Amino acid sequence: xxxxxxxxxxxxxxxxxxxxxxxxxxxxxxxxxxxxxxxxxxxxxxxxxxxxxxxxxxxxxxxxxxxxxxxxxxxxxxxxxxxxxxxxxxxxxxxxxxxxxxxxxxxxxxxxxxxxxxxxxxxxxxxxxxxxxxxxxxxxxxxxxxxxxxxxxxxxxxxxxxxxxxxxxxxxxxxxxxxxxxxxxxxxxxxxxxxxxxxxxxxxxxxxxxxxxxxxxxxxxxxxxxxxxxxxxxxxxxxxxxxxxxxxxxxxxxxxxxxxxxxxxxxxxxxxxxx
Numbered sequence: 001x002x003x004x005x006x007x008x009x010x011x012x013x014x015x016x017x018x019x020x021x022x023x024x025x026x027x028x029x030x031x032x033x034x035x036x037x038x039x040x041x042x043x044x045x046x047x048x049x050x051x052x053x054x055x056x057x058x059x060x061x062x063x064x065x066x067x068x069x070x071x072x073x074x075x076x077x078x079x080x081x082x083x084x085x086x087x088x089x090x091x092x093x094x095x096x097x098x099x100x101x102x103x104x105x106x107x108x109x110x111x112x113x114x115x116x117x118x119x120x121x122x123x124x125x126x127x128x129x130x131x132x133x134x135x136x137x138x139x140x141x142x143x144x145x146x147x148x149x150x151x152x153x154x155x156x157x158x159x160x161x162x163x164x165x166x167x168x169x170x171x172x173x174x175x176x177x178x179x180x181x182x183x184x185x186x187x188x189x190x191x192x193x194x195x196x197x198x199x200x201x202x203x204x205x206x207x208x209x210x211x212x213x214x215x216x217x218x219x220x221x222x223x224x225x226x227x228x229x230x231x232x233x234x235x236x237x238x239x240x241x242x243x244x245x246x247x248x249x250x251x252x253x254x255x256x257x258x259x260x261x262x263x264x265x266x267x268x269x270x271x272x273x274x275x
């Protein structure tokens with residue numbers, strides 16, 4: 001056996017795991033989507049359902065808005081961390097990463113405590129006289145956005161921060177020596193060189209947002225149902241074929257999003273910017 005063959009054997013456990021844990025379930029899911037007579041009846045039911053179409057569109061809209069909000073919040077913070085002193089940067093990184101290591105379920109419950117009608121935020125606003133009656137913050141789209149942005153923010157900050165730290169300081173110094181002001185340096189040097197991290201974070205956050213379940217289920221209302229919640233509902237009703245068809249469409253939506261990003265920039269380049 002050659003050295004290359006022996007090295008190839010090291011990959012077999014990983015391949016076996018991927019086949020058992022990923023490829024086989026996806027294949028079974030796609031087989032259920034085809035239906036008993038391979039007429040794709042479950043898929044037709046989903047496409048013809050106004051409720052399913054509305055939920056798909058809402059999921060896509062939510063993912064887009066959450067991605068944009070996360071990007072607007074993450075870039076200034078990542079830039080500040082990249083340019084701050086070591087101690088300040090370490091403290092801010094801890095603030096970013098400590099919630100990242102906490103369960104999504106626990107963080108969602110924490111927002112329920114904060115946003116409830118008798119929660120901390122409403123009680124505080126009433127106590128200082130800004131409100132006479134509590135606001136309905138929980139079980140709204142607003143609460144869903146807050147919860148999802150909170151969970152996904154580290155996925156946007158870390159790739160952008162990695163790109164910003166990878167910028168050669170000599171390029172910034174050269175631009176300043178040539179007379180460029182802070183705005184020009186940021187616009188013509190820092191921003192273009194940090195775009196791989198921005199794109200990497202955007203891909204990660206958008207794809208993750210498409211499949212969110214726990215946060216919308218706990219913080220959202222009846223009109224804030226996402227496709228993952230609808231799939232879980234179909235499974236609870238033992239409509240496995242319809243649930244599989246929805247899952248297949250969600251998989252296609254994710255792949256289309258990735259292909260859309262790849263039309264503008266290589267995915268290898270995007271993910272390389274996150275290193």
